[in-house]
Structures are given as structure tokens and as C-alpha cells.
Amino acid sequence: MPGIDECLLEAMRLPGARGAALVDWTSGLALGAVGEFPGGDHEAAAAEAAEVARLTAEQRAFAPDGYDRRDGQDGHGGHDGQGSGGGVADPPVEDLIISNRDSYHVLRFVPTSFDSSVFLHVWLARPDGNLALARIRLGEMAGRLVLG
Amino acid sequence: MTAVRTPPQGTTPPPRLPVREKSAARERGGGLSPMLTRLAAERATGVLERERGSLYLAEGKVVHAESPLAPGLDVLLLAHGTLAPAVWQDAVDRADEEYGVARLLLDAGRVPRGALELCHLEAVFDAAYFALTPSSTPGRFRYGAGHWLGTLRPVPVEAVERETLRRRELLHRLWPDPLTDGAPLRRAETVAAPAPTARQSAVLASVDGVRTASDIARELGRQAFHTLVDVRRLAAAGLLTALFPPPRQHRPPPAAPPLHPGPAAGPAASPVAPDPDPPPGITLPRVNDPDITLLKRLRDALEAL
Incomplete structure (x- = not known):
């Protein structure tokens, strides 16, 4: 079963990968990082990426149909009972893609069975980066990271 | 708008x-x-x-x-x-x-x-x-x-x-007042407040005038710092406030009727050891932890100059 580092190293095997990190979007904390990051500071990059991820996750416009209703069911902390195991932290958005002249950033939200707010952030060089592949792989990695 | x-x-x-x-x-x-x-x-x-x-x-x-x-x-x-x-x-x-x-x-x-x-x-x-x-x-x-x-x-x-x-x-x-970090929280009446996010709504639903941010975090099975962030954002939006001064006992907040047991009988009588309340008529902000902490931080920072 992969840990955080194995997961990030796997992300680094994506074509064109320059850096990969696991980031908490509420606090901006980088829980793990490998490779390089824009500006040379992975903590600063994580904090900035976290802000974008947070805004995206909080906008109702980007949530799928019926998300609010479902969310209302297990968003009740008090009476809690069983969260029926089905993902307490189930972000409304799957991923977020940002492109510029020389690179892509792919942010993949990670659903977890406990309360959290994390995403995988991969920085890809544009000439080699393959967005479709990155999206698929990151989705798989996010699942394996927390589901084993 | x-x-x-x-x-x-x-x-x-x-x-x-x-x-x-x-x-x-x-x-x-x-x-x-x-x-x-x-x-x-x-x-x-x-x-x-x-x-x-x-x-x-x-x-x-x-x-x-x-x-x-x-x-x-x-x-x-x-x-x-x-x-x-x-x-x-x-x-x-x-x-x-x-x-x-x-x-x-x-x-x-x-x-x-x-x-x-x-x-x-x-x-x-x-x-x-x-x-x-x-x-x-x-x-x-x-x-x-x-x-x-x-x-x-x-x-x-x-x-x-x-x-x-x-x-x-x-x-x-997010909101430069640290009072909401440790004090019991209560909802505030407000006009035209921005709608809270789903995560903030869960926090807001647990606010009852008794629980602190840490209590709410524990109840929701969430990290306390995440809750502090949501609470400060909600405070900034005017949707909740801290009880101030924080009540010392588990009594509901609204100004506890001063019983005036007399200076000698007071502390011994009750196991909760009530604070010496300020004399009626004078409302001094009670010296509490956040203030002391702030002063210490200020002192530390000044010393670091």
C-alpha cells in the first residue's frame, strides 16, 4: 500500500512532471512534496495553490447537480451516527487545470473517509505534459492513496 | 453590489x-x-x-x-x-x-x-x-x-x-481578533451576510453559546485549526461572535446575577470559586488569557527587535 511519498514519486513519473505535492487547502500546508516548484519554494507554492483550490471547492457554481442535498445529509456533525462509510470529505470538484505558456498545473482533489481537505498538485512541463493522461493517473493515485 | x-x-x-x-x-x-x-x-x-x-x-x-x-x-x-x-x-x-x-x-x-x-x-x-x-x-x-x-x-x-x-x-x-479561537461562540444576527460554505455551515450549526471552536472541531471530527479558520471567516462575515468576557462557569452566558454573598463567604461557599466580580456599575473587561498572550507576544516581538 502506498504512502504519501510513494504516491508523489508515482506522480513524478508522469511525462513532463517537474514537481508533485500533497497539499491541505484549508491551511495551505504541504504534507509532502517532491521535485521542484515555481519560485523554488514548495511551501509558498502550496499556499498559493491551496487558495485557488479552496475557492474552487467552495463555489456552488462548480459543484455537480444535487451535491448540496447530499452534502446536507452528512454535513450534520452533531448527530453524526454513521457516515455510512461513503467519504466524508467528498469534494464537489474532481480536478482543476491551469495552463500557462510553459507549463500545466493539475490539482486533483482527494476524497477521504475522514474529514480532510487535501489535493494532489502536479506541475508539468508543457512540451512533454499530457493533460489527459495526467488527469486519469492522478485520479487513480488519489484513490489508491487513501483507499489502499 | x-x-x-x-x-x-x-x-x-x-x-x-x-x-x-x-x-x-x-x-x-x-x-x-x-x-x-x-x-x-x-x-x-x-x-x-x-x-x-x-x-x-x-x-x-x-x-x-x-x-x-x-x-x-x-x-x-x-x-x-x-x-x-x-x-x-x-x-x-x-x-x-x-x-x-x-x-x-x-x-x-x-x-x-x-x-x-x-x-x-x-x-x-x-x-x-x-x-x-x-x-x-x-x-x-x-x-x-x-x-x-x-x-x-x-x-x-x-x-x-x-x-x-x-x-x-x-x-x-482572515480576521485579526483572536478571541473566537478560545471563547464560547454564539451566532450573530446580521443583515446581508455572505452565504456560508458547506463546511462553514456545519460549524455554524454547532454554535450554541457554550461550545468553543475546539469543542466544535471534536464534535465534527475535524482538525481544530480548520475550525479556527472557518470560525474566523464566519466572524469576519459577521455570522458569529465570541462571548466576551468569556463566562467562567458552565452557566449560560447572559450576565450572571451577582449574588453578593459577601466577601468572606464567597470563595469558600462554592466549589467553582467565582471570580471577584467588578463592582456593579463598572464594567471592566476581564483580564483573560488572550490578552495576556497578546501582551507576551508583543513583548517577545519587541525584545526581538
């Missing part, structure tokens, strides 16, 4: 005090706990006990942290059924020096490694944030003490200190 760009409440950071700049604190080697810096340098193993929490070190790195103000790893994992309580308890019972709880759970395949690492790291930084708040008593280090959880992913001391400083700044930027 769209044309005029009045800064929404609370999102405009107040002018920064130059003394609070991160660089000043960094030059002093973290600046949060000189003792911690020294322990990291000597690669110490043991537990640093401070007023609001403990940091467990192994060879100078942080392997675990606990604080009464932050829900522990067990709360985070059990609250939403990631682990069954019986499984956790069994691992805790069987843990020894060699096989910590983490290793037992992983070896038995009870929880994926990634999930456990993630949850544990979050819990460590969460508790460390509180453990490293300025305190009025000196910390105490017990050499050699390990933690029954075992080692998962050690974190360098500098990383923990840096993150703690960053978190303080983050909260300060």
Missing part, C-alpha cells in the same frame, strides 16, 4: 506591525520555543510538555503532537467510521515499544498507509499549532519518552515551527 468595491468585512488586513514580520522570528531560530530549537540541534528523543500541548521528538524530529485543544488522531479516524472503535482500541491495547499502534494497524491492513500518514500529519501540525502558542509557564522535556503510536513520518522541527508561524499569520489575515 458589484460596482462599488468596498472591501468586504474582515478581508482587508489591518496594517501590519513590523515587529510581527516572519523574518524577525526566523532569525531567532524559529522563535517559537528556544528549547525546541536546542532539542532539535542535539537530536533529542523524548517529549516536550508545554502549557497547551506536547511534542514528541525522536532524534530531534517531531514524530507526534498532542493538545487538549485539538482532536487527536483517534477522533479524526473514528468520528466518521474510517476505523471501528474496537479495532483502534485493540491496537492501543496491544501496542508496545517495538510495535506502535500505527504499525499494528498498517500490518493488519486496517487502514491504508496513505490515509494514516495523511491523517497523522494533519493531526501533528494541528496539535503543534496549539502546543507552540506562547505560554506563561516554561516547557518541560522528558528525555527518552516515546509515544504508543510509533513513528510514521517524522517532521523536522523547523518545518513545524514555520508552519505554526504561517498559520498564525493566516488567521490574523
Whole structure:
């Protein structure tokens, strides 16, 4: 079963990968990082990426149909009972893609069975980066990271 | 609403005090706990006990942290059924020096490694944030003490200190009043407040005039710092406020009727030992922890200049 580092190293095997990190979007904390990051500071990059991820996750416009209703069911902390195991932290958005002249950033939200707010952030060089592949792989990695 | 760009409440950071700049604190080697810096340098193993929490070190790195103000790893994992309580308890019972709880759970395949690492790291930084708040008593280090959880992913001391400083700044930027961090919270009547997000709504639903942010975090099975962030945002939006002055007893807030038992009878009569209330007619803000903490931080910052 992969840990955080194995997961990030796997992300680094994506074509064109320059850096990969696991980031908490509420606090901006980088829980793990490998490779390089824009500006040379992975903590600063994580904090900035976290802000974008947070805004995206909080906008109702980007949530799928019926998300609010479902969310209302297990968003009740008090009476809690069983969260029926089905993902307490189930972000409304799957991923977020940002492109510029020389690179892509792919942010993949990670659903977890406990309360959290994390995403995988991969920085890809544009000439080699393959967005479709990155999206698929990151989705798989996010699942394996927390589901084993 | 769209044309005029009045800064929404609370999102405009107040002018920064130059003394609070991160660089000043960094030059002093973290600046949060000189003792911690020294322990990291000597690669110490043991537990640093401070007023609001403990940091467990192994060879100078942080392997675990606990604080009464932050829900522990067990709360985070059990609250939403990631682990069954019986499984956790069994691992805790069987843990020894060699096989910590983490290793037992992983070896038995009870929880994926990634999930456990993630949850544990979050819990460590969460508790460390509180453990490293300025305190009025000196910390105490017990050499050699390990933690029954075992080692998962050690974190360098500098990383923990840096993150703690960053978190303080983050909260300060969101809403510069720290009162909501520790006081009981109550909802505020407001007009034209922005709609809270789903996560904030869950926090707001738990606000009842008695619970503090930490209580709410525990109830929701959430990290305490996440709750502090939501609470400060809600405070900035005018949706909740802290009770001030914080009530000393478990009585509901509205100004406790002063019974005036007489100066001699007072303290002995009640086990809760009521504070000497200010004489009627004079309303002085009660001196409480946040103020003292702020003054200490101010003093520390001035000394660092």
C-alpha cells in the first residue's frame, strides 16, 4: 500500500512532471512534496495553490447537480451516527487545470473517509505534459492513496 | 453590489506591525520555543510538555503532537467510521515499544498507509499549532519518552515551527481578533451576510453559546485549526461572535446575577470559586488569557527587535 511519498514519486513519473505535492487547502500546508516548484519554494507554492483550490471547492457554481442535498445529509456533525462509510470529505470538484505558456498545473482533489481537505498538485512541463493522461493517473493515485 | 468595491468585512488586513514580520522570528531560530530549537540541534528523543500541548521528538524530529485543544488522531479516524472503535482500541491495547499502534494497524491492513500518514500529519501540525502558542509557564522535556503510536513520518522541527508561524499569520489575515479561537461562540444576527460554505455551515450549526471552536472541531471530527479558520471567516462575515468576557462557569452566558454573598463567604461557599466580580456599575473587561498572550507576544516581538 502506498504512502504519501510513494504516491508523489508515482506522480513524478508522469511525462513532463517537474514537481508533485500533497497539499491541505484549508491551511495551505504541504504534507509532502517532491521535485521542484515555481519560485523554488514548495511551501509558498502550496499556499498559493491551496487558495485557488479552496475557492474552487467552495463555489456552488462548480459543484455537480444535487451535491448540496447530499452534502446536507452528512454535513450534520452533531448527530453524526454513521457516515455510512461513503467519504466524508467528498469534494464537489474532481480536478482543476491551469495552463500557462510553459507549463500545466493539475490539482486533483482527494476524497477521504475522514474529514480532510487535501489535493494532489502536479506541475508539468508543457512540451512533454499530457493533460489527459495526467488527469486519469492522478485520479487513480488519489484513490489508491487513501483507499489502499 | 458589484460596482462599488468596498472591501468586504474582515478581508482587508489591518496594517501590519513590523515587529510581527516572519523574518524577525526566523532569525531567532524559529522563535517559537528556544528549547525546541536546542532539542532539535542535539537530536533529542523524548517529549516536550508545554502549557497547551506536547511534542514528541525522536532524534530531534517531531514524530507526534498532542493538545487538549485539538482532536487527536483517534477522533479524526473514528468520528466518521474510517476505523471501528474496537479495532483502534485493540491496537492501543496491544501496542508496545517495538510495535506502535500505527504499525499494528498498517500490518493488519486496517487502514491504508496513505490515509494514516495523511491523517497523522494533519493531526501533528494541528496539535503543534496549539502546543507552540506562547505560554506563561516554561516547557518541560522528558528525555527518552516515546509515544504508543510509533513513528510514521517524522517532521523536522523547523518545518513545524514555520508552519505554526504561517498559520498564525493566516488567521490574523482572515480576521485579526483572536478571541473566537478560545471563547464560547454564539451566532450573530446580521443583515446581508455572505452565504456560508458547506463546511462553514456545519460549524455554524454547532454554535450554541457554550461550545468553543475546539469543542466544535471534536464534535465534527475535524482538525481544530480548520475550525479556527472557518470560525474566523464566519466572524469576519459577521455570522458569529465570541462571548466576551468569556463566562467562567458552565452557566449560560447572559450576565450572571451577582449574588453578593459577601466577601468572606464567597470563595469558600462554592466549589467553582467565582471570580471577584467588578463592582456593579463598572464594567471592566476581564483580564483573560488572550490578552495576556497578546501582551507576551508583543513583548517577545519587541525584545526581538
